[in-house]
Amino acid sequence: MELRHLRYFIAVAEELHFSRAAERLNIEQSPLSRTIKQLETELEATLLERTSRGTRLTWAGEVFLEDARRTLLCIDQAKANVKAAATGFRGTLRIALSDGIARSRLTPLLALCREEEPDVEIRLFEIPLAQHQRGLRHDLYDAxxxxxxxxxDGLIAEVAWKEPLVIAIPKRHPLLAHKHVPLDEVVKHPLVLCHPEFCEGCSRQLESLLASIDSPITVAERVSTHDLMLTLVAAGYGIGFSSAARIESSHHTDIIIRPLAGHSHVMTTYLLRPDTEPSDQLNNFMQRVARIGL
Incomplete structure (x- = not known):
C-alpha cells in the first residue's frame, strides 16, 4: 500500500463520484478505479458501493477513511517536525482550534509564546469539534x-477565558432604544445563529442561553462563520450574538453593539487537552493561557 492509494481513496470518499475525484487528482478515471479496486483487494474489504444512483461508503470504508486521514496527517506532521528542527526549533506544540475562537485573545497568547519560548514552534489547526476531540485522543494534537x-473520556476541559456576551444589531433597529437589551426583547426578532455542525460549542452555549427564555424564537439563518453572521446582521437579516472584541475587530460599521440586560452573560472558551501529565512545553503554554485569561 502506497501513500497515493490513501490520497486517491480520500478523494473518492469525499467526492463520492469517481469522475470528480479523478479531476481533483488530475488523473484519468480508469487508473483511479483500478487503484481503488487494488486497495479493496489488499484490504479484503469493500470500501465503496457503486450503484446506478451513485457511490457511497460502506461501514468499512468510513472506518478506513478516518484512519487514512489520520495517517496522512501524521506524515505531514512528521515532515513539518523535521523542517522545524532543521530551522532551529527545539519542540512543537500542536494546537487545535474549533468554533471560530476569538483572535483577540489568541494573538497576544501567540506573541507571548514567541517572546518567552521562541525555540518552541506552535502549529495551529482549524477543525470541527468532533475531529478536534478525536485528534486529542489519538495524539494528533497536544491541546x-x-x-x-x-x-x-480521557480528555479535560478547563476554562481558558470568559468574554461578555453582547448582541449585534443593524443600524436603525428598534432594539437600539435600549442601552442594555433584555433577552426577552431580543428573541422577539429574527436571529442569525451559528450552525451547530460548524460551530458546535458556540451553538450549545447560545442554545442554553435561549432555553432560559420561555418564548419561541425565529431563526432567520444559521451560518458557518462569525464573519457571515455579522454580514447578515449588517444587511438586516436579524440579530446576532458575539463578544464585543470579536465584533470590533471585524470593523463592521453597519453594526451596533449592545450589552444584554440583567446578570452578566458570558461566552466561555475552554482549553481542551488529554487527561495525562502535560509536557513541560504544554505546561508552560497552559500557564500563559491563564495569564492571558485574567
Whole structure:
C-alpha cells in the first residue's frame, strides 16, 4: 500500500463520484478505479458501493477513511517536525482550534509564546469539534481551544477565558432604544445563529442561553462563520450574538453593539487537552493561557 492509494481513496470518499475525484487528482478515471479496486483487494474489504444512483461508503470504508486521514496527517506532521528542527526549533506544540475562537485573545497568547519560548514552534489547526476531540485522543494534537466543555473520556476541559456576551444589531433597529437589551426583547426578532455542525460549542452555549427564555424564537439563518453572521446582521437579516472584541475587530460599521440586560452573560472558551501529565512545553503554554485569561 502506497501513500497515493490513501490520497486517491480520500478523494473518492469525499467526492463520492469517481469522475470528480479523478479531476481533483488530475488523473484519468480508469487508473483511479483500478487503484481503488487494488486497495479493496489488499484490504479484503469493500470500501465503496457503486450503484446506478451513485457511490457511497460502506461501514468499512468510513472506518478506513478516518484512519487514512489520520495517517496522512501524521506524515505531514512528521515532515513539518523535521523542517522545524532543521530551522532551529527545539519542540512543537500542536494546537487545535474549533468554533471560530476569538483572535483577540489568541494573538497576544501567540506573541507571548514567541517572546518567552521562541525555540518552541506552535502549529495551529482549524477543525470541527468532533475531529478536534478525536485528534486529542489519538495524539494528533497536544491541546486545543473550543467553546464546549462536553468532552470525551480521557480528555479535560478547563476554562481558558470568559468574554461578555453582547448582541449585534443593524443600524436603525428598534432594539437600539435600549442601552442594555433584555433577552426577552431580543428573541422577539429574527436571529442569525451559528450552525451547530460548524460551530458546535458556540451553538450549545447560545442554545442554553435561549432555553432560559420561555418564548419561541425565529431563526432567520444559521451560518458557518462569525464573519457571515455579522454580514447578515449588517444587511438586516436579524440579530446576532458575539463578544464585543470579536465584533470590533471585524470593523463592521453597519453594526451596533449592545450589552444584554440583567446578570452578566458570558461566552466561555475552554482549553481542551488529554487527561495525562502535560509536557513541560504544554505546561508552560497552559500557564500563559491563564495569564492571558485574567
Amino acid at each position: 486545543g481551544f473550543a467553546f464546549s466543555n462536553d468532552v470525551d
